[in-house]
Amino acid sequence: MSDRTSTHCPYCALQCATLLAPGPAGTLTVEPDPDFPVNQGGLCQKGWTAPALLTTPDRLRTPLLRGPGGRQWVTDWDTALDTVAERLRAIRERYGPDAVAVFGGGGLTNEKAYLLGKFARLALGTSQIDYNGRFCMSSAAAAATAAFGTDRGLPFPVTDLAASDAVLLAGANPAETMPPLMRHLTRAALVVVDPRRTRTAAQAALHLQPVPGTDLALFLGLFHLAVADGHLDRTYVDTRTRGFEDAWGRAVTWWPERVERVTGVPVADQYRAVRLLGGAERAHLLTGRGVEQHTKGTDTAAAVINLALALGLPGRPGSGYGALTGQGNGQGGREHGQKADQLPGYRRITDPAARAHTAAVWGVDPDTLPGPGRSAYALLDALGTENGPRALLVLGSNPVVSAPRSARVTARLAALDLLVVADFVPSETAALAHVVLPVTQWAEEEGTTTSLEGRVLRRRRALTPPPGVRTDLELLHGLAVRLGQPADRWPTDPRAVFEELRAASRDGTADYAGVSYERLDRGEALHWPCPADADLSSAPDRSPESPEPPEPHGSSGPPHLHPGTPRLFLDRFDHPDGRARFAEVEHRDPADVPSPAYPLYATTGRVLAQYQSGAQTRRVPELNQAAPEAFVQIHPDTAARAGVTEGALAAVRSARGTTVARVRLDGTLRPDTVFLPFHYGGRGRANLLTGDALDPRSGMPEFKVSAVRVEPLTGPRAEQT
Numbered sequence: 001m002s003d004r005t006s007t008h009c010p011y012c013a014l015q016c017a018t019l020l021a022p023g024p025a026g027t028l029t030v031e032p033d034p035d036f037p038v039n040q041g042g043l044c045q046k047g048w049t050a051p052a053l054l055t056t057p058d059r060l061r062t063p064l065l066r067g068p069g070g071r072q073w074v075t076d077w078d079t080a081l082d083t084v085a086e087r088l089r090a091i092r093e094r095y096g097p098d099a100v101a102v103f104g105g106g107g108l109t110n111e112k113a114y115l116l117g118k119f120a121r122l123a124l125g126t127s128q129i130d131y132n133g134r135f136c137m138s139s140a141a142a143a144a145t146a147a148f149g150t151d152r153g154l155p156f157p158v159t160d161l162a163a164s165d166a167v168l169l170a171g172a173n174p175a176e177t178m179p180p181l182m183r184h185l186t187r188a189a190l191v192v193v194d195p196r197r198t199r200t201a202a203q204a205a206l207h208l209q210p211v212p213g214t215d216l217a218l219f220l221g222l223f224h225l226a227v228a229d230g231h232l233d234r235t236y237v238d239t240r241t242r243g244f245e246d247a248w249g250r251a252v253t254w255w256p257e258r259v260e261r262v263t264g265v266p267v268a269d270q271y272r273a274v275r276l277l278g279g280a281e282r283a284h285l286l287t288g289r290g291v292e293q294h295t296k297g298t299d300t301a302a303a304v305i306n307l308a309l310a311l312g313l314p315g316r317p318g319s320g321y322g323a324l325t326g327q328g329n330g331q332g333g334r335e336h337g338q339k340a341d342q343l344p345g346y347r348r349i350t351d352p353a354a355r356a357h358t359a360a361v362w363g364v365d366p367d368t369l370p371g372p373g374r375s376a377y378a379l380l381d382a383l384g385t386e387n388g389p390r391a392l393l394v395l396g397s398n399p400v401v402s403a404p405r406s407a408r409v410t411a412r413l414a415a416l417d418l419l420v421v422a423d424f425v426p427s428e429t430a431a432l433a434h435v436v437l438p439v440t441q442w443a444e445e446e447g448t449t450t451s452l453e454g455r456v457l458r459r460r461r462a463l464t465p466p467p468g469v470r471t472d473l474e475l476l477h478g479l480a481v482r483l484g485q486p487a488d489r490w491p492t493d494p495r496a497v498f499e500e501l502r503a504a505s506r507d508g509t510a511d512y513a514g515v516s517y518e519r520l521d522r523g524e525a526l527h528w529p530c531p532a533d534a535d536l537s538s539a540p541d542r543s544p545e546s547p548e549p550p551e552p553h554g555s556s557g558p559p560h561l562h563p564g565t566p567r568l569f570l571d572r573f574d575h576p577d578g579r580a581r582f583a584e585v586e587h588r589d590p591a592d593v594p595s596p597a598y599p600l601y602a603t604t605g606r607v608l609a610q611y612q613s614g615a616q617t618r619r620v621p622e623l624n625q626a627a628p629e630a631f632v633q634i635h636p637d638t639a640a641r642a643g644v645t646e647g648a649l650a651a652v653r654s655a656r657g658t659t660v661a662r663v664r665l666d667g668t669l670r671p672d673t674v675f676l677p678f679h680y681g682g683r684g685r686a687n688l689l690t691g692d693a694l695d696p697r698s699g700m701p702e703f704k705v706s707a708v709r710v711e712p713l714t715g716p717r718a719e720q721t
Contacts, residue, residue, distance in 0.1 A: 005462035006033060009047040010107070010442035011611050012178045013153065013325035013452035014038055016047055020443060020462040027055060028443060028462055037159050038451065039180040045609055049620050051443065054463065056619040058426060060438035062468045072436065077470065077478070084393075084435050085482035087418045088124070091391045097125035097370070101379060101389035104131035104338040105396025106327030107612075109447030109459060110512075111497040112472045113329070114344055114504070115490070116395060117337025122362060122489070123480040127373035128389050130340040132397040133333050134376035135404075138698035139297030140287055140323035141334065147305045147581050148314065149574030150509050151346070152528070153331050153452040154322035155314070156567045163318060164188040165280035168273070170215065170304055171290020171704075172324050175199035176608040181324075189280070191273045193218065194290060195603060196633070196675055197668035206272055210263040212601040212673055213590035213705040215291050219303035220587060221259030222274055223251040226310045229271065231278030233312030240315065240579055247306050247582035254587075262587070264670075278311055282318040289326060289605070293703040295591050295693045302583035309580055315569030325452035327612070332450030335510040336501060340373040344501060345508020354508075361504045363489070375699030377404060377692060384415025391418035395439075395472055400428035401613035402678070404701040406687040407657050422475055427615040428681045439472050440465045446494040448520070453566075454527040456512065458520045473497060506532060509574070514562040526564040533560050590705040591693030594672070598654060598707035600638065601670075604678045604686045614679035630684025632661040633675040634710060639665055642710040649713040652676065654706045657688035660713060674710060678703075 003022060008015040017036030023029045028051040034041035063080035064072040091099050102120040104113060113131075120129040141151040148155070161167060161184040170193040174181040182203070192204040193215065201207040210218050226232060227248065237244050256267040277283050285308045291300050301323070308314055308321035325331050336344045347354035349372050359366040374382060380403055382388030392413070403409040413419055413432050421433040430436050444465040449457050465471075470478075477490040491497050495517050506513035513532035520526065572578030594600060609626035611617045618624050632652050634644070644650040644663045652659045652674065660683040661676055669675065676686040689706045 005460050007460045008457050011046045013330050014178045015451040042180040044179040049622050052620045064436040066434045081478045098128050100124050100126050100391040101128035103394045106133035106330040106333040108396045110332040111447045111494045113333045113338045114336040114501045119476045123483050123485050127370035130376040130379050131338045136326045139292035139700045140301045142298045142698040143301035152454040153325035156320050158453050164282045164284050166276045166283045168285045170287045172288025173198040173200045177606050189276050195673050208265045210265050212603050214263040216300040217262045217587040220251045220254040223307045224254045225274040236312030242579045243582035246584040250586050285321045288324045295695050295702045297695045297700045298697040299585040302585050306582050329449040345505030346510040347508050377701050380409050383412040393420045395422045398427040398429045398613040398615045401681050404690040405692045406685045438469045456515050456526050527566045530564040531562050592707045594707045598709050600708050601673045602706040602708040603704045604676050607677045610679035630661040630680040631664045633664045633666045635669045635671040636665045638671050643712050651711045651713045652708050654689040654708045659688045
C-alpha cells in the first residue's frame with residue numbers, strides 16, 4: 001500500500017522493520033515487515049504498541065523554564081534557547097569550557113549522535129561529553145577492540161545464527177529483551193549462563209547458573225576444559241591468533257572442581273557445555289549485559305572471547321563471537337563522536353591523524369579540538385562540584401533512573417547551575433531541569449540507525465510533528481548559532497548531516513562513506529565498513545576485506561559501489577598483523593560482596609513489557625498493565641527467612657540506599673540472589689541500590705552485583721523510605 005511508511009521499531013538494537021499506516025484521529029497502526037530478515041515478520045509487545053506512545057497525554061509540546069520558585073513554566077522556543085545560550089556563555093566565561101557538559105543517548109539517530117559530538121567540541125569547546133551507552137556496551141566494546149581490532153556488536157548477520165549447531169548466551173535474556181531474535185535460535189542447542197532461570201534459560205539445552213559476579217571464573221574454567229578435553233583448534237590458534245600461552249597460563253589453574261567451588265556450576269555441566277560447543281560444526285558465543293556490567297566486565301567479555309578463539313570460531317564462516325547490543329542505536333550511537341574518547345568513524349580522539357581528518361571535515365584547526373573527557377558515571381558524579389561541570393545538556397537519556405547510585409546522581413544534577421533536558425515526555429530527569437525542550441519522536445523524523453549487526457537502516461517520517469515540537473538537529477542549530485557559530489556549520493536536514501558524517505567517517509574503522517540515503521532507500525543491505533566508491537574517495541588508507549556475497553534481502557548495487565561487509569574477519573583481524581589477541585585475565589571478587597548486614601546478591605535487568613528507564617513504555621497502557629510496578633524476585637526459602645510474603649511490599653536495602661518493591665516468589669532463583677527490574681522511577685528505582693565502582697578499562701558500573709538485605713515494609717516510616 002502506498003500510504004504505508006517503511007521504518008524500524010524505536011526500541012532495541014534488533015531494529016525490527018515495521019510498516020506504519022495512518023489510523024483514526026491522527027494515530028498510526030503498525031505491522032511487521034515480513035521481508036526484513038532480522039525479525040521475519042515478528043514483533044515483540046513493545047514493537048506492536050510503539051505508536052501508542054506518540055499520543056501519550058503528557059507529551060511535551062512546548063518549552064519549559066524553571067521560575068524563581070522552582071516551578072516549571074511554559075515559554076516559547078526563542079526565549080528558551082536565548083536563556084540557555086546566555087547562561088552557557090556566562091558559565092563558560094567564569095569557569096572555562098569544561099564547566100559545560102553534554103550527556104547523550106544510545107537511542108539517538110546516527111545524525112543526532114554525530115552532530116551532538118560536533119556541538120560539544122566546537123560550539124561549546126568542551127571535552128565533557130559522554131552518553132548512556134557507557135552503561136550498556138562499553139565493556140564488550142573494549143574487549144572486542146583489544147581482541148579483534150574492531151568492535152561491531154555482531155561481526156556477522158543475525159541470520160547466521162539460524163544455521164548454528166550450538167549457541168552460548170552469557171548474561172543475555174533475548175526471549176524477553178529482544179524476542180524476535182529467538183526465531184534464529186530454534187535449531188541450535190542453547191547453553192545459557194545466567195544466575196536466573198529466565199525465559200531464555202527455560203528454552204536452553206543446558207542452563208549454567210553461577211553465583212553473581214563469578215562469570216569470569218566460569219569462563220576461565222571453560223577455556224581450561226576446551227584445551228584439556230581436546231577441543232583446542234591448534235591450527236587456528238597458531239595461524240590466526242597471538243597470546244595463547246599467556247592466556248592459558250591463567251586458565252590452567254582453573255580446573256573444574258575449583259570452578260565449581262567458586263561459581264556453584266557443577267563439574268558435569270562444565271564438561272557438557274564445552275562438549276556441546278566444541279563438538280558443533282557451527283557455533284556462536286554471545287554476551288549480554290549480565291557479563292559486561294561488572295567492575296571486571298571487560299575481562300569477563302575477554303574470557304568469553306578467549307574461549308571462542310580456542311575453539312576457532314571468530315572469523316570462521318557460520319561461527320563466531322558477538323555481543324548483543326542493547327539500545328536501539330547502541331551500535332551507531334557509539335561510533336560517531338558522543339563518547340568522551342572518540343571522534344566520528346570510531347576514531348580515537350587522542351590520535352593526531354584522526355584529529356586532523358575530523359578537523360578538516362569541520363573546517364577548524366585540529367589544535368582547537370579538546371581532548372578526552374570523563375566517562376559517563378565519572379561525568380555525572382562530578383556535576384556541580386568544585387572542579388566539575390556547572391551546566392549539563394541531556395539528550396535522549398534519563399540518568400535519574402538509569403545511572404548507578406541513583407540518589408547521588410540525582411543530588412549532583414540538582415546541584416547544577418543549569419540543567420537542560422531535551423525529551424519527548426516529562427521524565428524524572430526533565431522534572432529537575434531548569435530548561436526543558438520538547439523534541440520529536442521516532443515516527444516524526446528522518447535519519448539512520450545502525451543495528452547490532454552493523455547494518456545501517458533508514459528511519460522514515462510517517463507523521464508531521466505537532467506544533468511547538470522541534471527536532472534535535474534544529475535544537476542544536478539554534479543553540480550553536482546563538483553561541484556564535486556560523487549557521488551553515490549546523491545543518492538541520494538529516495540527509496545533509498549524514499553526508500557530512502560520511503566524510504567524517506571515511507577510512508575510519510566504522511567507515512560509512514559508501515552508504516547513502518539513496519542506496520538505503522533502494523533496499524540495499526549495507527553493513528559497515530562500507531568504503532566510498534572511486535568518485536567519493538581520493539586515497540583511502542585502509543583496505544577493506546573482501547566482502548561475502550550479498551544477503552538475499554537487498555542488492556549489492558552497481559559494480560563500482562562497495563557492497564558493505566556483512567561478515568568481518570573472514571581473512572584477517574583488524575590488527576596490523578591480521579591476528580586476533582588472546583587476553584591474559586584473572587578472576588577477582590566484585591566490588592560489593594555479601595556480609596552479615598547485607599547477605600544477598602541483588603542483580604538487575606529488563607522485563608518483556610518495559611524498556612530502559614521506562615520513561616516511554618510506562619506511558620503505554622498495554623505495557624504498563626503487563627508490568628505496572630517495581631518488584632523483587634526472591635526464592636521462597638529466602639523470603640521466609642526475611643519475613644516477606646508473595647504480593648507484599650518489601651524494602652530492599654544496600655549500603656547506598658533502599659528500593660521498595662512488590663515481592664514475587666520464584667523457586668527457580670538461587671537462594672542467595674534477588675532480582676529487580678530497572679525500569680521504574682521514584683522509590684522503585686533499582687539503581688538506588690547499585691554502587692559507583694567502575695571497570696577500570698571501560699568505565700562500566702557494576703550494575704549486576706549489589707549486596708543487599710530484604711525486609712518487610714511496615715509502618716508509616718517504612719512506607720516513606
